[in-house]
Amino acid sequence: MGMEIQFWSARQSDAWRTKVGLAEMLKGGVIMDVTNAAQAKIAEEAGAAAVMALERVPADIRAQGGVARMSDPRMIKEIQDAVSIPVMAKCRIGHFMEARILEALGVDFIDESEVLTPADGKYHVFKHDFTVPFVCGCKDLGEALRRIGEGAAMIRTKGEPGTGDVVEAVTHMRAVRDGVARLRVLPVEELMTVAKELGAPFELVYEVAKTGKLPVPNFSAGGIATPADAALMMQLGAESVFVGSGIFKSGDPVRRARAIVGAVVHYNDPKVLAELSEDLGEPMVGIGLSQLGEGDRMAGRGW
Amino acid sequence: MKAGVLALQGDYAAHAKALEVAGAEAFEVRCLSDLSGLDALVLPGGESTVMGLLLQRFGMMEPLRERILSGLPVFGTCAGLILLAKEIEGKDQARLGLLDLRVRRNAYGRQIDSFRTLLSTCVPGAEEIEGVFIRAPCVTAAGRGVEVLASHGGFPVLVRQGWIFAATFHPELVPDAPIHRWFLSSIEAGR
Numbered sequence: 001m002g003m004e005i006q007f008w009s010a011r012q013s014d015a016w017r018t019k020v021g022l023a024e025m026l027k028g029g030v031i032m033d034v035t036n037a038a039q040a041k042i043a044e045e046a047g048a049a050a051v052m053a054l055e056r057v058p059a060d061i062r063a064q065g066g067v068a069r070m071s072d073p074r075m076i077k078e079i080q081d082a083v084s085i086p087v088m089a090k091c092r093i094g095h096f097m098e099a100r101i102l103e104a105l106g107v108d109f110i111d112e113s114e115v116l117t118p119a120d121g122k123y124h125v126f127k128h129d130f131t132v133p134f135v136c137g138c139k140d141l142g143e144a145l146r147r148i149g150e151g152a153a154m155i156r157t158k159g160e161p162g163t164g165d166v167v168e169a170v171t172h173m174r175a176v177r178d179g180v181a182r183l184r185v186l187p188v189e190e191l192m193t194v195a196k197e198l199g200a201p202f203e204l205v206y207e208v209a210k211t212g213k214l215p216v217p218n219f220s221a222g223g224i225a226t227p228a229d230a231a232l233m234m235q236l237g238a239e240s241v242f243v244g245s246g247i248f249k250s251g252d253p254v255r256r257a258r259a260i261v262g263a264v265v266h267y268n269d270p271k272v273l274a275e276l277s278e279d280l281g282e283p284m285v286g287i288g289l290s291q292l293g294e295g296d297r298m299a300g301r302g303w
Numbered sequence: 304m305k306a307g308v309l310a311l312q313g314d315y316a317a318h319a320k321a322l323e324v325a326g327a328e329a330f331e332v333r334c335l336s337d338l339s340g341l342d343a344l345v346l347p348g349g350e351s352t353v354m355g356l357l358l359q360r361f362g363m364m365e366p367l368r369e370r371i372l373s374g375l376p377v378f379g380t381c382a383g384l385i386l387l388a389k390e391i392e393g394k395d396q397a398r399l400g401l402l403d404l405r406v407r408r409n410a411y412g413r414q415i416d417s418f419r420t421l422l423s424t425c426v427p428g429a430e431e432i433e434g435v436f437i438r439a440p441c442v443t444a445a446g447r448g449v450e451v452l453a454s455h456g457g458f459p460v461l462v463r464q465g466w467i468f469a470a471t472f473h474p475e476l477v478p479d480a481p482i483h484r485w486f487l488s489s490i491e492a493g494r
Contacts, residue, residue, distance in 0.1 A: 021314075021435055024317050025313055027316060028310060029313070047353050049312055080413075085353070086414065106415055107413075258360075265311050
């Protein structure tokens with residue numbers, strides 16, 4: 001027989017596997033955007049598995065415009081002191097010095113995020129060089145595999161942040177899922193050309209074709225505003241959800257946060273979901289995707 | 304053997320896989336009725352505060368404690384060990400509190416301080432294993448009824464008290480699941 005092709009993940013360092021280990025620990029949980037220590041406490045008490053420390057939630061970044069950057073280290077430290085769950089923070093796409101600063105602060109995960117204004121119009125951070133794990137957004141399988149190739153230990157589908165409209169979250173999750181399903185049925189001789197089309201490393205394409213899944217956990221983000229949205233994304237194959245503006249831009253953040261946490265556990269039980277969805281107060285107002293101009297979309301950021 | 308994995312949050316998928324590698328049938332436990340008919344239960348890694356909170360919210364804490372007290376074999380890793388521990392330093396979080404340990408959470412630091420190391424154990428067939436420590440807790444005191452099967456830096460990392468087994472590290476993240484095999488074969492032997 002021909003040569004044996006080793007899986008990409010089998011060649012990775014112990015450090016990479018330890019990073020993916022933390023991503024495994026976050027499965028089935030909700031990662032909530034918080035902008036101060038008080039919100040972080042609320043999130044933790046509601047059952048968040050981790051918090052994302054940032055100065056403005058995506059809905060405010062949209063509303064206020066301007067350049068969105070890494071958060072003030074003081075705010076991140078206050079949040080780290082306030083909670084015992086993992087604390088994540090965002091750096092701009094390609095801004096490896098913001099990433100170095102976040103690593104020096106001891107954040108547990110860095111999100112190289114399209115929610116912030118990209119610092120590099122062509123390249124992402126080379127994430128293998130860091131001790132801290134990274135999560136990156138994707139819209140399809142090719143983008144997911146490029147980010148994993150650069151060293152991301154977790155992938156999240158992007159959705160459209162700060163809208164409260166789940167439609168893009170669904171589109172991107174289905175795109176990744178369909179991409180994986182397609183690889184599963186292709187004969188091996190087609191995989192190199194497919195790797196070229198996807199713009200993804202061949203060995204990762206090969207591994208996904210053989211295993212039928214990404215080598216790192218895949219979470220869902222961007223537009224989740226209700227327990228039903230969270231359950232929908234879990235049904236579509238998300239292993240956990242990020243909720244950004246959806247909680248602290250709603251009428252009753254405590255109730256909504258608790259309900260979304262419950263919905264991720266019981267995503268398969270519509271009766272429980274009905275109870276959890278009851279009387280949550282006003283959801284975030286939201287912006288329909290169709291009201292956004294092409295230039296207002298964040299999901300297109302990433303190369 | 305039917306082994307449940309508490310699937311409220313955490314790396315329950317990795318445990319289910321390890322249990323199957325070790326020869327058990329694995330089931331996710333998300334509500335009270337999922338507990339019936341199980342021969343064993345795993346409490347996975349993840350966030351102990353989240354699991355404790357959800358066990359209480361969904362009315363599972365007391366029934367689960369009773370099941371364990373009446374002999375359901377249980378294995379907790381990392382957050383699962385914290386859930387089982389009697390005492391948590393500086394924190395009074397919701398937990399089962401059945402295992403006679405005092406535990407310090409996130410004892411080694413944040414994620415950048417997570418590590419892997421070789422561990423020597425008293426477990427037959429798993430004398431030397433890879434220990435994966437992720438934001439791991441540390442056992443700072445163990446009661447007299449607690450058997451210590453492996454230590455690291457002078458602190459217990461793998462323990463057993465009757466039918467309660469626990470590790471501060473993640474045996475579910477290494478291939479071949481030697482510690483899961485030991486858990487299951489100990490149950491078989493005790494029947």
